[in-house]
Amino acid sequence: MANRIKYIFLFFSLLIATSLTAQEQFPRKWNTEKIKGTRQIPYPAYSGFPFLNDKFAMGEIEFSDGKKLNNLGLRYSSYRDELIYYNSAISAQIVIDKISLKSFSFTEENGVKRFFRRQYYDGFLPGERFFEVLSDGELSLLVYRKVVLQTCPPYNDNGGILKNMSYQLAYNYYIYNSKKGYELIRINKSSLLSKFDKPTQKVVKKLLRKNNISVTDESSFVRAWNLIKENEIRIDF
Amino acid sequence: MERKIITILLLFAVFTVKAQDKGLNLFTDRDLYVSGETLLVKVFTPAEEQSGIVNIDLINHNGKKITGVILEINNHQADGFISLPDSLSSGFYLLSTSTRTDKMITYKELYISNRFSGLPESNSDMKPSGIAPLVDLSIQNLVVEGIEKQYKTRQKGHVILQLPSDLISQIDGGLSVSIAGTNPGFNTLQFSQKSENVVIQSNVKEGIVIEGTITDLKTAKPFKNAVVYLSIPDSIPGFQYFVTAEDGRFSFQIEKYYGKIPVVIQCFAKEKSNLLKITLDDRNNLKIALPLFEPRTFTPEFRKSVEKTTDAITFRKIFNQQEITVQPAPIIKRDAYPYYGNPTKTIDPHLFIDLPNFNEISKELLPGVKFRNYNRVPTLQVFNAAQQFYFENQPLILLDGIPIRDLNVIKDMGTKDIAKVEIVQNERFYDDLIFPGVIAIYTSKADYTRVPESNDLIKLNLEVIQPHAILNSPLQLRLSDPDLRQVLLWNPSLKPAPKIELDFQTSDIKSSYKLIVHGKTSDGSTFYKEQIFEVN
Numbered sequence: 100m101a102n103r104i105k106y107i108f109l110f111f112s113l114l115i116a117t118s119l120t121a122q123e124q125f126p127r128k129w130n131t132e133k134i135k136g137t138r139q140i141p142y143p144a145y146s147g148f149p150f151l152n153d154k155f156a157m158g159e160i161e162f163s164d165g166k167k168l169n170n171l172g173l174r175y176s177s178y179r180d181e182l183i184y185y186n187s188a189i190s191a192q193i194v195i196d197k198i199s200l201k202s203f204s205f206t207e208e209n210g211v212k213r214f215f216r217r218q219y220y221d222g223f224l225p226g227e228r229f230f231e232v233l234s235d236g237e238l239s240l241l242v243y244r245k246v247v248l249q250t251c252p253p254y255n256d257n258g259g260i261l262k263n264m265s266y267q268l269a270y271n272y273y274i275y276n277s278k279k280g281y282e283l284i285r286i287n288k289s290s291l292l293s294k295f296d297k298p299t300q301k302v303v304k305k306l307l308r309k310n311n312i313s314v315t316d317e318s319s320f321v322r323a324w325n326l327i328k329e330n331e332i333r334i335d336f
Numbered sequence: 337m338e339r340k341i342i343t344i345l346l347l348f349a350v351f352t353v354k355a356q357d358k359g360l361n362l363f364t365d366r367d368l369y370v371s372g373e374t375l376l377v378k379v380f381t382p383a384e385e386q387s388g389i390v391n392i393d394l395i396n397h398n399g400k401k402i403t404g405v406i407l408e409i410n411n412h413q414a415d416g417f418i419s420l421p422d423s424l425s426s427g428f429y430l431l432s433t434s435t436r437t438d439k440m441i442t443y444k445e446l447y448i449s450n451r452f453s454g455l456p457e458s459n460s461d462m463k464p465s466g467i468a469p470l471v472d473l474s475i476q477n478l479v480v481e482g483i484e485k486q487y488k489t490r491q492k493g494h495v496i497l498q499l500p501s502d503l504i505s506q507i508d509g510g511l512s513v514s515i516a517g518t519n520p521g522f523n524t525l526q527f528s529q530k531s532e533n534v535v536i537q538s539n540v541k542e543g544i545v546i547e548g549t550i551t552d553l554k555t556a557k558p559f560k561n562a563v564v565y566l567s568i569p570d571s572i573p574g575f576q577y578f579v580t581a582e583d584g585r586f587s588f589q590i591e592k593y594y595g596k597i598p599v600v601i602q603c604f605a606k607e608k609s610n611l612l613k614i615t616l617d618d619r620n621n622l623k624i625a626l627p628l629f630e631p632r633t634f635t636p637e638f639r640k641s642v643e644k645t646t647d648a649i650t651f652r653k654i655f656n657q658q659e660i661t662v663q664p665a666p667i668i669k670r671d672a673y674p675y676y677g678n679p680t681k682t683i684d685p686h687l688f689i690d691l692p693n694f695n696e697i698s699k700e701l702l703p704g705v706k707f708r709n710y711n712r713v714p715t716l717q718v719f720n721a722a723q724q725f726y727f728e729n730q731p732l733i734l735l736d737g738i739p740i741r742d743l744n745v746i747k748d749m750g751t752k753d754i755a756k757v758e759i760v761q762n763e764r765f766y767d768d769l770i771f772p773g774v775i776a777i778y779t780s781k782a783d784y785t786r787v788p789e790s791n792d793l794i795k796l797n798l799e800v801i802q803p804h805a806i807l808n809s810p811l812q813l814r815l816s817d818p819d820l821r822q823v824l825l826w827n828p829s830l831k832p833a834p835k836i837e838l839d840f841q842t843s844d845i846k847s848s849y850k851l852i853v854h855g856k857t858s859d860g861s862t863f864y865k866e867q868i869f870e871v872n
Contacts, residue, residue: 133767135675140722163672188768198672 147266149178158205359440415828543591558584573737594665679758718773727772
């Protein structure tokens with residue numbers, strides 16, 4: 100009896116396996132969205148770093164039509180505000196057309212996931228920009244991770260050549276609402292508190308104190324921001 | 337214990353087979369047609385159907401495809417129309433419905449009488465036999481009110497469909513309601529058979545698939561590493577590419593295009609300079625197992641009905657009365673810019689003096705474009721603006737969006753032939769393709785006749801997804817014109833509601849008419865409710 104059951108089980112296992120194989124025997128890569136771009140031209144060599152991430156980090160891009168591609172080696176150029184990906188098939192670093200992208204994200208070596216969104220900036224030097232989304236929602240906290248090439252005190256580079264330019268961080272933080280637009284914000288406690296009326300400021304201070312958050316840098320500012328949002332405290336904007 | 341296990345396994349097997357066999361359901365406005373008429377069709381697809389489109393083909397008794405359409409599946413259903421060719425000979429035909437992912441093909445038999453020759457003199461024809469028909473469930477709790485037994489010609493009618501709430505909750509998709517002329521005693525069957533074509537387990541969500549094989553022209557063997565381009569000429573041209581493997585096969589999916597579109601497929605060897613040939617898969621060569629056909633004699637009533645219908649259709653043709661109006665294709669937001677990138681410069685040669693050929697145009701008007709014709713061998717180079725040198729390789733040259741490799745095609749083009757030239761002075765990347773600059777020429781005629789067809793370049797006028805169509809109402813007729821409509825009402829996608837009210841008007845044709853409501857429940861079974869009335 101036991102043998103018969105074994106054979107029946109074996110028969111059905113084979114049947115299931117065959118049907119599963121039959122479904123997988125046509126692995127077709129349908130015409131997925133293609134990445135369009137231009138070759139990345141090396142930037143002038145000065146002190147400082149023009150990129151946000153040192154190495155290519157694995158990430159995902161979302162095209163304007165909502166289609167996504169993942170497992171791409173991505174690198175964000177803070178200097179040019181452009182996304183570069185490495186195409187291993189043709190061994191080329193390609194600047195992806197900004198207009199073709201809606202957003203992208205990548206995970207850094209330390210495991211931190213960074214998410215960027217393309218948005219139109221209507222302030223000084225208007226245009227399409229990639230903003231890193233630090234906190235999203237009806238009211239978003241964004242950062243434009245800009246690096247600028249500026250003059251600096253003269254220095255000798257590794258080759259002994261005298262130079263007077265360097266890449267310098269020029270990050271701008273914004274509060275953003277789709278209706279009201281952008282408002283520049285500084286990353287410190289007083290700037291955060293200025294977004295509340297007097298009575299609410301006391302509540303916010305108490306909340307931050309209770310949660311041991313001292314707003315000194317970007318990460319503590321983001322933690323404080325998220326805590327305020329979680330406690331549904333209205334931000335004046 | 338053993339019996340229990342066997343019973344459970346058998347039940348599992350039965351349900352698995354049943355689930356796999358849930359096929360498509362096909363309904364038409366009528367069973368009898370005259371050549372030159374429009375056939376209206378409605379398809380219900382299983383909820384688990386992966387494909388986004390369904391093929392409807394009209395097949396003769398030899399299995400040859402006469403005509404066909406591609407319909408878009410929305411909410412597990414699709415509807416459309418087929419214009420029956422005037423030249424169809426009288427006989428029984430099969431209307432088949434299939435998808436790329438479904439193993440079953442559903443057929444419906446139809447009789448089509450030739451408008452000029454009528455029924456055969458033998459008074460009989462070959463009819464499919466020995467088939468196991470698909471049976472719809474006649475539903476009782478759907479109430480049809482307001483239909484009278486008899487109507488006069490050009491009389492207005494009002495129908496009320498009452499649907500109980502439990503039925504509404506069971507319905508998957510919409511309801512199809514039609515009122516059309518019928519021949520009592522003549523009913524055709526619907527049946528399904530397993531497809532002999534290869535069933536592809538892939539998602540073809542929103543478009544049709546073009547497949548084929550690239551072979552070496554000398555050896556006739558499949559060619560590996562051939563680059564196949566598919567281009568769709570347009571103001572912003574469509575473009576796809578495929579690199580063949582050992583089997584030389586390629587496939588493209590054309591998404592969300594409606595009506596008839598021009599498509600150009602071309603190929604070239606990636607590394608070598610072999611002469612290649614493109615062979616597209618013949619979709620007209622359907623591998624189907626047809627049922628047996630046996631002679632069937634027509635009744636005098638049937639013959640009379642065919643004659644009456646033929647007269648009506650002839651007069652409709654004389655008065656140029658169209659049965660349906662094809663709606664404009666939906667506007668699909670495609671790429672915001674061409675696949676070759678935004679141009680660095682755009683030149684309109686018409687704004688300058690007339691120049692006789694492309695050599696002159698490039699010299700006088702196109703900055704960073706070097707076109708030479710030494711020893712009658714034309715070459716073209718584009719300036720790389722980012723790195724300040726000329727690209728060594730030939731750029732991507734497009735003529736109305738179609739990539740061309742032979743510069744002789746453009747060398748004689750003068751100012752009169754060219755509407756605009758777009759220049760991209762960058763090294764462009766499209767996935768794994770590299771374009772050392774781009775020259776996109778848009779011709780004044782925009783008819784891409786300059787692109788020559790060859791073994792490695794095929795031009796197609798492709799019927800893609802059929803746009804939506806609606807039945808013309810009698811209000812569109814002039815008062816003095818006869819109303820010769822066979823179909824009084826065709827509403828293939830009604831949203832289920834407790835009470836549905838519909839209006840119709842009878843035509844000048846005195847005949848029997850059938851109101852029929854079709855629907856599908858979430859378990860995959862179809863139901864119907866019908867009511868017959870006379871117009872005299």
